[in-house]
Amino acid sequence: MQQQPETLTLGRQREGSPWTGLWAVVAKEMADHLTSVRMLILEALIILTAAGTVYAASQSLRDGFGGDTFLFLKLFTTAREPLPAFVGFLGLLVPLLGIALAFDSVNGEFNQRTISKVLAQPIYRDALLFGKFLAGLGALALTLTSIWLLIVGMGLLRLGVPPTGEEVVRSLWFLLVTIFYGGVWLALAMLFSIVFRQPATAALASLAVWLFFTAFWGIIASLLANLLRPVPLGDPLALIDQVQLELALARISPNTLFTEVALATLNPTVRSLGLVLPIQLHNAVLGTPLPATQSMLLTWPHATGLIAATIVLFALGYVLFQRQEIRA
Amino acid sequence: MDEPVVECRDLTKQYGSLLAVDHLNLTVHKGEIFGLLGPNGAGKTTTILMLLGLTEPTSGSVRVIGLDPARQPLSVKSRVGHLPDQVGFYDGLTARENLSYIAKLNGIRGKEMQDRIRTALDQVGLSDVADRPVRTFSRGMRQRLGVAEVLIKRPQLIIMDEPTLALDPEAVREFLDLIRRLKEDGITIMLSSHLLHQVQAVCDRVGLFHKGRMVLEGTVGELAQRVLGGAYRIHLEADGGTALDEALRCLPDVVQVTRDGARTYHIEARSDLRADVARAVVEAGGRLLALSSDIPRLDEVYTRYFQKEATYAAAA
Incomplete structure (x- = not known):
């Protein structure tokens, strides 16, 4: 009984750093990702689409479409029939990549019966989960960055003009946002890999969420806006209200956020992502590009939104993983 | 020998309304091989998880190598090796x-x-296949690789959960040899198993778990003494008639004498009475034909204990 207070106070403390062994986990998971067949297939797919779309875009640009400013950025956004633009493909492929990197990360350890062994080593669960996440994000960043470099190189070869500093800043910002867009899906797939014991279930659940946001959320957002803010006949203010609600709802979807960032970052003439009333355009010089910093400021909420979603999903998975019983 | 490597005092673990481990007291000394026995769900695995700090005890205290696994999990886990049942590997990677x-x-x-890595692979005899992917390994090889993974950290204590399950007899023999060699290196070993003759073959002491409690603890001889009544069973073949029956029953430490046919006797005794039995036969004027004794078998102790337990439960 005399020892009770001592054990109570000390019982709350954990010895050592929660990050012990983190880099061992990151290195091993990275190596797994980079040598896995799954990743090779996805990388090949992305590189093929990048090559195809960017080649087609550069062909259009050489033919003189699209004027003579921000040629490099147009490599990403110019579509030439029958191919859509590269950013369009990225919106589809990046979630797929994020999901593929994480859907079996935790339940895979359970199914291979390696989890109890790994956790019997002198590391905390924190290090295992965070290491897996970092490795996934690292692999994602590595893939996207190399594709970015490939596109820049192809642009140099095909267009023969170097990118301006402005274009480099914009495309780097776009790269960063794309990585975190992938991070959202990575964190989601990892969360499902903690919740579901079967990797196939986790993969399907992640794909279902992705499909929901890609295909259905837009429709649902407009229906909800209609329902919540009905517009009486001849009331323009109510109409504005409704459109703004619809926009807010649509922005719950990471796809919407990503598309808007792509739009504003790669297209310097976009000055606003919301509703613009004619009165606000009074005295504005239309068609003039914004400086890169202003475009970044415009998409700042989107970027923080994506990062926040990543963190929230990871934190949720973290809590669930800490509470999981490890007797496999 | 007296330095305790594992010490549990009133260790209790409750999962909801289920009492998985109930006021367990357990001491394992340095250099010992300790066997954990008991039916599934008796609390063996839960106890192991608490020793490793993978599960926190509801109450009571655990000390492993003088450390508290709940408070100093990293120090404990770097000194204690755990070989789970059906240990898993990253199949695509090589053993190395x-x-x-x-x-x-x-x-x-x-x-x-x-x-x-080289030493550990040598110790378990896997040096030749070190660079082959683990998916090509047999069960026995995987089990030995599991031991190699444990040896890599040069542990002071190794806890094994069902290590010989699903191994073929030759692999089992090799595995038991390996365990004995580890003991010679001064490593303390706790192993849980259902394969009682194997436990008996390697363990210095065993503890029998039942419903979260350790109901019996000691050497196999001590357990046999307590459960079977007599630890020694002597089989005697002799011609001597009823006079011999009497003479045998009068020997000190004899618990029971049963006669099987005309001249076969089974004697249960508390100590090794073979010499006294021989003398008694001769003194009673009988002819001694054969005399042998059984080493008490753990299987028998185990079965008998749970039979008794069932009778008590039925009576209550």
Whole structure:
């Protein structure tokens, strides 16, 4: 009984750093990702689409479409029939990549019966989960960055003009946002890999969420806006209200956020992502590009939104993983 | 020998309304091989998880190598090796790669790591297949690789959960040899198993778990003494008639004498009475034909204990 207070106070403390062994986990998971067949297939797919779309875009640009400013950025956004633009493909492929990197990360350890062994080593669960996440994000960043470099190189070869500093800043910002867009899906797939014991279930659940946001959320957002803010006949203010609600709802979807960032970052003439009333355009010089910093400021909420979603999903998975019983 | 490696005092673990481990008291000394026995769900695995700090006890105290696994899990886990039942590996990686991941998680790197991997592979006899992917390994090889992963951190205590399950007899024999060699290196070993003759073959002491409590503890001889009544069973073949029956029953330490046919006797005794039995036969004027004794078998202790338990339960 005399020892009770001592054990109570000390019982709350954990010895050592929660990050012990983190880099061992990151290195091993990275190596797994980079040598896995799954990743090779996805990388090949992305590189093929990048090559195809960017080649087609550069062909259009050489033919003189699209004027003579921000040629490099147009490599990403110019579509030439029958191919859509590269950013369009990225919106589809990046979630797929994020999901593929994480859907079996935790339940895979359970199914291979390696989890109890790994956790019997002198590391905390924190290090295992965070290491897996970092490795996934690292692999994602590595893939996207190399594709970015490939596109820049192809642009140099095909267009023969170097990118301006402005274009480099914009495309780097776009790269960063794309990585975190992938991070959202990575964190989601990892969360499902903690919740579901079967990797196939986790993969399907992640794909279902992705499909929901890609295909259905837009429709649902407009229906909800209609329902919540009905517009009486001849009331323009109510109409504005409704459109703004619809926009807010649509922005719950990471796809919407990503598309808007792509739009504003790669297209310097976009000055606003919301509703613009004619009165606000009074005295504005239309068609003039914004400086890169202003475009970044415009998409700042989107970027923080994506990062926040990543963190929230990871934190949720973290809590669930800490509470999981490890007797496999 | 007296330094306790594992010490549990009133250790209790409750899952909801289920009492998985109930006021367990357990002491394992340095250099011992201790066997954990008991039916499934008796609390063996839960106890092991608490020893490793993977589950927190509801109440009571645990000390492993003088440390508290709930408070100092990293120190405990770097000194204690755990071999789970059906240990898993990263099948796509080679044996060496699997080992180096475990080594790195233990903070062992560089040349030290290479040395330790080589030694561990040698110890378990897997050096020849070190660079083959683990998916090509047989069950016995995987089990030995599991031991190599444990040895890499040079543990003071190894806890094994059902290590010989699903091994073929030859692999079992090799595995038991390996365990004995580890004991010679001064490593303390706790192993849980259902294969009682194997436990008996390697363990110095055993503890029998039942409903979260350790109901019996000691050497196999001590357990037999308590459960079977007599630890020694002597089989005697002699011609001597009823006079011999009497003479045998009068020997000190005899618990029971049964006659099987005309001249076969089974004697249960508390000590090794073979010499006294022989003398008694001769003194009673009988002819001694054969005399042998059984080493008490753990299987028998186990079965008898649970039979008794069932009768008590039925009576109550």
